[in-house]
Amino acid sequence: MKTPGGPDAAKRRAGEHAAALVTDGDTVGLGTGSTAAHAIRALGRAVDDGLDVRGVATSYASRDLAREVGVPLVGLDAIETLDIAIDGADQVSDDLALIKGGGAAHAREKIVDAAAERFVVVADPTKETPELDRSVPVELLPDARATVERAVRELDGTPTLRAAEGKDGPVVTDNGNLVLDCAFGTISNPGALATDLATIPGVVAHGLFVGLADEVHVGTDDGVTVRER
Numbered sequence: 327m328k329t330p331g332g333p334d335a336a337k338r339r340a341g342e343h344a345a346a347l348v349t350d351g352d353t354v355g356l357g358t359g360s361t362a363a364h365a366i367r368a369l370g371r372a373v374d375d376g377l378d379v380r381g382v383a384t385s386y387a388s389r390d391l392a393r394e395v396g397v398p399l400v401g402l403d404a405i406e407t408l409d410i411a412i413d414g415a416d417q418v419s420d421d422l423a424l425i426k427g428g429g430a431a432h433a434r435e436k437i438v439d440a441a442a443e444r445f446v447v448v449a450d451p452t453k454e455t456p457e458l459d460r461s462v463p464v465e466l467l468p469d470a471r472a473t474v475e476r477a478v479r480e481l482d483g484t485p486t487l488r489a490a491e492g493k494d495g496p497v498v499t500d501n502g503n504l505v506l507d508c509a510f511g512t513i514s515n516p517g518a519l520a521t522d523l524a525t526i527p528g529v530v531a532h533g534l535f536v537g538l539a540d541e542v543h544v545g546t547d548d549g550v551t552v553r554e555r
């Protein structure tokens with residue numbers, strides 16, 4: 327689907343559309359990535375106009391952006407539930423299963439998105455796919471690298487340690503862990519794979535989000551399409 331202004335314009339439409347769902351008094355999950363950033367900026371403008379919200383950041387990056395644009399923050403350790411979370415995705419399937427973690431923030435994103443009454447995914451059309459087929463990011467304790475790699479291979483996956491840009495060596499997450507990007511080809515049963523990955527000792531969190539998204543807002547040529555679970 328063509329998107330005038332390119333992917334970033336589509337991301338902005340989606341992010342701003344989702345931010346408009348936030349109402350006075352809400353506790354809002356602030357996702358990570360370029361699409362969620364548009365929602366955070368829109369929330370900052372709404373706060374300037376008098377909206378009363380508390381944001382829960384999913385990463386250093388979303389925390390810093392929220393501070394920059396004036397969205398008040400509350401710590402993840404201080405909340406049990408959220409009214410709404412707005413977050414991006416690397417892939418969204420027809421049945422709203424997601425692959426997340428392109429920004430290595432999926433551990434905190436999963437906690438925040440799962441704790442929200444309403445989890446809204448924001449995306450551009452390139453993220454939509456009938457079935458998930460991208461590599462699944464898996465955050466793991468550094469000492470468990472060899473054992474987790476072996477377990478992923480036993481699931482017919484091919485793990486690749488994520489390398490850092492601008493630094494020699496691997497990506498280290500906000501939680502001090504490593505990330506394996508695990509290729510499984512087309513994922514015909516995301517729920518089963520999600521369970522298998524979650525039960526590997528040493529895995530902190532993986533990027534398959536199954537049964538969590540309530541709706542997805544996709545920026546298009548002339549607006550935003552919404553799909554609901």
Ligand SMILES: O=C(CO)[C@H](O)[C@H](O)COP(=O)(O)O
Pocket residue numbers: 357358359360361362413414415416425426427428429430431432435
């Ligand atoms: O999961 C994520 C970060 O861990 C992001 O939401 C995902 O990578 C999408 O990013 P973008 O909106 O920049 O395409």
